[in-house]
Amino acid sequence: MRRATTIGGRCLDGQKAFEAGPKMSRRRVLGAAANLTTLMIVPRHVLGGTGHVPPSERLNIAGIGVGGQGAGDLQNVSSENIVALCDVDRAHAAETFKRYPNARAYSDFRVMLETEDKNIDAVVVATPDHTHAVATMMAIKMGKHVYCEKPLTHSMYEAREIAKAAREAGVATQMGNQGHAGEGIRLICEWIWDGAIGPVREVHAWTTHAVWPQGLQRPRETPPVPHALDWDLWLGPAPSRPYHPAYAPALWRGWWDFGTGGLGDMGCHNLDPVFWALRLGAPTSVEASCSVFVPTITWDKPFNTESYPQASIVRYEFPEREGMPAMDLIWYDGGLMPQRPRELEDGRFMGDKLGGVVFVGDKGKIMCGSYGNAPRLIPESRMREYKRPEKSILRSVGHHKEWIDACKGGRPAGSNFDYAGPLTEMVLLGNVAVRMSLELQAKGLKLLYDEASMKVTNLPEANEYMHRTYRDGWTL
Structure with a gap:
C-alpha cells in the first residue's frame, strides 16, 4: 500500500484525507438547522441530496488539476466553498494548495471523489486533455x-x-x-441572423497560439x-511511457497521446462563434493538409505518429441547415493564415494576436479576433453604415457565474455539454483528418462522415481515431 504524503495535515498521495480533529460536516449543520421553523429554503439533503443546491447556499466545489488553468478556474468560482483539491504534481500545484488551506488535498481524483462524495456538490476539471473524460464521467455518474x-x-x-451522461x-x-x-460572439450571431452579410457560404478561422513544440x-x-x-x-488512461519534461507539466498539448494540438486547444474558442452563428452540426466531409514530418535517421515514416504536425489546414464541408446554405469552413494553424480579405484596409491587423475568423457572405464579410472578440x-465604412439590430440574445453574467447559477437551479449555462459536446466532436473530427492526411492524399480522398454512427464511411481505418483504448485500471 502506498504511504500517504501529507502537507499541513492534508493527504497528497491518493489516500483518504484527514484533519487534526473531528469536525461537524456541513450537511449535519444544515440538518440541524432544518428543524427551525423559520427556514425559508429547505436544505438540499432534504430535497434529494447532492445535485440540488438552493440559491441561498454556497456550493462545495472540488478541483481536479489545479496547478495551471485550473488555478484560474478555481479563482473564478472562489465565491463558493473550495473543499477539496486534486493534482498529481504537488510542486506545480503548490500555490493553489496554499491559497485554499482548508481544502483537503489529493493526488488521485478517484480517491478524492469517493472519499469526499457527501461533501462535494460540483467539480472543476482542468487536467491535460487526455484525462478530461475519465474525471468528468466519474463526477457525472456520482451526480x-x-x-x-x-x-x-x-x-x-x-x-x-x-454529453449523453450529463443529460x-x-x-x-x-x-x-x-x-x-x-x-x-453575441454580436456575430445577431448580425449574421439579421442578414448583415447575406448567406454565409465560406468561413476562414485560424490560430497563432501554438506555444508548445510540435513535429x-x-x-x-x-x-x-x-x-x-x-x-x-x-x-492516467494514456499508454505507459517513461517520464520526460517534454510532456509534463506544460508541453503535453503537442503529443497525440495527451493533447489535441492547435485545433483542439483553440478550435473550441475560435470556431465557437462559427458553430453558434451558423447553426452548425456535424460536417459531411473533412480533409487536411499538413507539414510533413522529416525523420532525422530514415525516411520510412513520413508522418509523425508521436506529435502533431507543425502546421495544418483542415477543410470541413457542411450541408444546408435551418434555412442556411451549404458552406465550407477552413481552419489554419502553425502560422498558416487565410488570404487577406480585399476589403481589409492596408495596415490593419488581421484578427488579433491569438488568431481570428473571417465570415464570407454573399453581401459582405465579418472579421473578428480570437474567441469571437x-x-x-x-471595410470599416460598411461597419459605420450598418444599422445594428436590437439585441436578441440574453447577455451573460459571466462564464463561470453562469455555471454556478445553473448548479443552483438557474438556466443552463451557455456552453453546457449539450452544446459543447457536438462542438468538440466537430473540432476533433478535424484531428482525425490530420492523422489521416497523407493517406487521404495518396488515395485521392476526403473523409466522408456519418454523424449518426460516428463513422467515416469511405476509409474505415480512420475510425480507430474516434476513440482510444484506455490503459488497464482506467475506464469511462
Missing part, C-alpha cells in the same frame, strides 16, 4: 455538477458519451470556452521522475 476545460474530451467518442444525470455543466459568454519524435532520454510528481497518475464588418 456532481461539472465545469470542464476545453476541449471537453480527447476523443470524439468521449465527447458524445459525456441523463441532469447535472449542470459548462465547458471552459470562455468566449461563449462574451459580447463579441517532434519521442524523447530517448529517461530522466528521473520529479519527487513531487506521481507520473503513473499523470499518465471585436467583430467588425469590413
Whole structure:
C-alpha cells in the first residue's frame, strides 16, 4: 500500500484525507438547522441530496488539476466553498494548495471523489486533455455538477458519451470556452441572423497560439521522475511511457497521446462563434493538409505518429441547415493564415494576436479576433453604415457565474455539454483528418462522415481515431 504524503495535515498521495480533529460536516449543520421553523429554503439533503443546491447556499466545489488553468478556474468560482483539491504534481500545484488551506488535498481524483462524495456538490476539471473524460464521467455518474476545460474530451467518442451522461444525470455543466459568454460572439450571431452579410457560404478561422513544440519524435532520454510528481497518475488512461519534461507539466498539448494540438486547444474558442452563428452540426466531409514530418535517421515514416504536425489546414464541408446554405469552413494553424480579405484596409491587423475568423457572405464579410472578440464588418465604412439590430440574445453574467447559477437551479449555462459536446466532436473530427492526411492524399480522398454512427464511411481505418483504448485500471 502506498504511504500517504501529507502537507499541513492534508493527504497528497491518493489516500483518504484527514484533519487534526473531528469536525461537524456541513450537511449535519444544515440538518440541524432544518428543524427551525423559520427556514425559508429547505436544505438540499432534504430535497434529494447532492445535485440540488438552493440559491441561498454556497456550493462545495472540488478541483481536479489545479496547478495551471485550473488555478484560474478555481479563482473564478472562489465565491463558493473550495473543499477539496486534486493534482498529481504537488510542486506545480503548490500555490493553489496554499491559497485554499482548508481544502483537503489529493493526488488521485478517484480517491478524492469517493472519499469526499457527501461533501462535494460540483467539480472543476482542468487536467491535460487526455484525462478530461475519465474525471468528468466519474463526477457525472456520482451526480456532481461539472465545469470542464476545453476541449471537453480527447476523443470524439468521449465527447458524445459525456454529453449523453450529463443529460441523463441532469447535472449542470459548462465547458471552459470562455468566449461563449462574451459580447463579441453575441454580436456575430445577431448580425449574421439579421442578414448583415447575406448567406454565409465560406468561413476562414485560424490560430497563432501554438506555444508548445510540435513535429517532434519521442524523447530517448529517461530522466528521473520529479519527487513531487506521481507520473503513473499523470499518465492516467494514456499508454505507459517513461517520464520526460517534454510532456509534463506544460508541453503535453503537442503529443497525440495527451493533447489535441492547435485545433483542439483553440478550435473550441475560435470556431465557437462559427458553430453558434451558423447553426452548425456535424460536417459531411473533412480533409487536411499538413507539414510533413522529416525523420532525422530514415525516411520510412513520413508522418509523425508521436506529435502533431507543425502546421495544418483542415477543410470541413457542411450541408444546408435551418434555412442556411451549404458552406465550407477552413481552419489554419502553425502560422498558416487565410488570404487577406480585399476589403481589409492596408495596415490593419488581421484578427488579433491569438488568431481570428473571417465570415464570407454573399453581401459582405465579418472579421473578428480570437474567441469571437471585436467583430467588425469590413471595410470599416460598411461597419459605420450598418444599422445594428436590437439585441436578441440574453447577455451573460459571466462564464463561470453562469455555471454556478445553473448548479443552483438557474438556466443552463451557455456552453453546457449539450452544446459543447457536438462542438468538440466537430473540432476533433478535424484531428482525425490530420492523422489521416497523407493517406487521404495518396488515395485521392476526403473523409466522408456519418454523424449518426460516428463513422467515416469511405476509409474505415480512420475510425480507430474516434476513440482510444484506455490503459488497464482506467475506464469511462
